[in-house]
Amino acid sequence: MGDLEPEDRDRIRIQDNVLSISYLNDERDPGMYQCRASNTLKTKYSSAQLKVLAFKPSFKKHPLEFETYAQDGGNVTIKCNPEAAPRAKFVWKKDGNLIGAGGHRRVSEGGNLFISPISRDDEGLYTCTATNELGMDESKGRLIVLRE
Incomplete structure (x- = not known):
């Protein structure tokens, strides 16, 4: 060496x-x-x-679920799983508004969004944006909250 x-x-x-x-x-x-x-x-x-792979994030193979259903008062994980190398960083939005740290909505290190407890206010259009130094991509899916 x-x-x-x-x-x-x-x-x-x-x-x-x-x-x-x-x-x-x-x-x-x-x-x-x-x-x-x-x-x-x-x-x-x-x-x-x-071989060193390097490519911008892409949701072509693993987009967000078009619709996710969850029970009012329960919990849900919305998976954000793009292909990316190097690993992506994640930003989530609900109805176009940035989801901040803390509160009942949490983003895992791997990019998934966990919501607990769910309320009717959580219903809406969620966007996961994945970014690395080569570019970015986003995928959208709707959360529908079912009443008890």
Whole structure:
């Protein structure tokens, strides 16, 4: 590992015979990697190709449910699951208004929106916007609250 560029020494490590690369770079890191294991009897090699995927968020394969039904007083999770690399950051809106932190509506780290307890005021059009450094996409779905 002596021939690493200075800027790579903190993000590329070999520990316990495992190669770890942090903060993948889609221009510098792709390629063939080779591991050599040797003892006094023989030497073996194993190779692997690393491809670094990088693309803007897309809801084409996993859009929000068109309609989600939930019981008044209950709870619901509206899933926001775009494809994105690197991982997306999420913003939710209800009827065009930003959903802030706290309160009975919470956004998970993975992007899903959890609402508990549900009231009739929660009924409306929800928009999940996913963003990474390559771009953004959004998907919309309606929450319909059923009365008891």
